[in-house]
Amino acid sequence: xxxxxxxxxxxxxxxxxxxxxxxxxxxxxxxxxxxxxxxxxxxxxxxxxxxxxxxxxxxxxxxxxxxxxxxxxxxxxxxxxxxxxxxxxxxxxxxxxxxxxxxxxxxxxxxxxxxxxxxxxxxxxxxxxxxxxxxxxxxxxxxxxxxxxxxxxxxxxxxxxxxxxxxxxxxxxxxxxxxxxxxxxxxxxxxxxxxxxxxxxxxxxxxxxxxxxxxxxxxxxxxxxxxxxxxxxxxxxxxxxxxxxxxxxxxxxxxxxxxxxxxxxxxxxxxxxxxxxxxxxxxxxxxxxxxxxxxxxx
Ligand code: SF4
Ligand code: MG
Numbered sequence: 001x002x003x004x005x006x007x008x009x010x011x012x013x014x015x016x017x018x019x020x021x022x023x024x025x026x027x028x029x030x031x032x033x034x035x036x037x038x039x040x041x042x043x044x045x046x047x048x049x050x051x052x053x054x055x056x057x058x059x060x061x062x063x064x065x066x067x068x069x070x071x072x073x074x075x076x077x078x079x080x081x082x083x084x085x086x087x088x089x090x091x092x093x094x095x096x097x098x099x100x101x102x103x104x105x106x107x108x109x110x111x112x113x114x115x116x117x118x119x120x121x122x123x124x125x126x127x128x129x130x131x132x133x134x135x136x137x138x139x140x141x142x143x144x145x146x147x148x149x150x151x152x153x154x155x156x157x158x159x160x161x162x163x164x165x166x167x168x169x170x171x172x173x174x175x176x177x178x179x180x181x182x183x184x185x186x187x188x189x190x191x192x193x194x195x196x197x198x199x200x201x202x203x204x205x206x207x208x209x210x211x212x213x214x215x216x217x218x219x220x221x222x223x224x225x226x227x228x229x230x231x232x233x234x235x236x237x238x239x240x241x242x243x244x245x246x247x248x249x250x251x252x253x254x255x256x257x258x259x260x261x262x263x264x265x266x267x268x269x270x271x272x273x274x275x276x277x278x279x280x281x282x283x284x285x286x287x288x289x290x291x292x293x294x295x296x297x298x
Pocket of ligand 1: 030032136137213214
């Protein structure tokens with residue numbers, strides 16, 4: 001992170017502190033969630049987004065337990081359902097920034113249907129996929145993203161299946177923004193989150209997240225040896241989806257991080273809904289109390 005950004009954060013420490021809580025932290029020591037939460041608060045501060053202008057939506061899981069570790073409007077929803085929850089909020093009131101967070105279990109098993117339709121509809125939300133390659137909250141069972149051969153709780157002889165490739169799946173859904181970061185690099189994560197916050201449609205951001213307690217196969221050092229910055233790749237065109245699809249195919253040797261694909265020309269869901277065209281109001285402004293009880297209606 002360059003000096004100007006550090007200075008800007010120092011000058012805006014009060015804005016940063018509005019997201020801090022004194023509630024008890026329940027994550028394990030060295031958990032990647034600390035870095036993600038920190039980067040998110042930094043990005044919001046740098047983008048001058050205040051606490052009352054943002055809604056944080058959390059799925060179930062270790063990442064979901066971030067809901068009581070950040071100050072602001074938070075919803076901790078049902079397992080696998082955070083994208084539909086966040087999309088509803090964003091459609092009801094586009095004046096607020098809606099951020100949804102879920103782990104690899106919730107995103108690519110319980111809620112994969114919501115992910116598919118969230119991306120293809122381009123709902124105006126920022127979505128953080130915390131990929132720590134296991135179900136951490138329930139003590140380390142394999143997820144659809146666990147590396148083949150890993151010995152996990154419930155799979156003592158090793159996982160038989162190949163892991164899904166999350167970004168390859170998302171890139172097949174005509175997305176408008178796809179990025180990847182690494183939980184061990186907070187300054188880089190901050191800059192990617194800033195870009196995602198500015199995006200008008202569905203901003204899918206995967207965080208390769210360390211889980212020192214249960215993911216022994218790909219610990220933090222495993223990622224440090226492999227991650228590379230997309231900015232350093234010559235002739236890479238962030239607007240070319242086939243460049244992105246090619247680069248994300250490798251999940252083991254050279255793992256590129258940064259904004260990998262962006263389509264600013266695509267109109268998000270709200271821009272496409274005919275019934276909302278020309279209206280100045282938001283759905284939340286139009287809510288009326290309707291008496292449905294026969295006794296009250298008289
Ligand atoms: Fe973090 Fe893993 Fe512990 Fe969950 S189990 S809090 S993801 S280190
Ligand atoms: Mg997980």
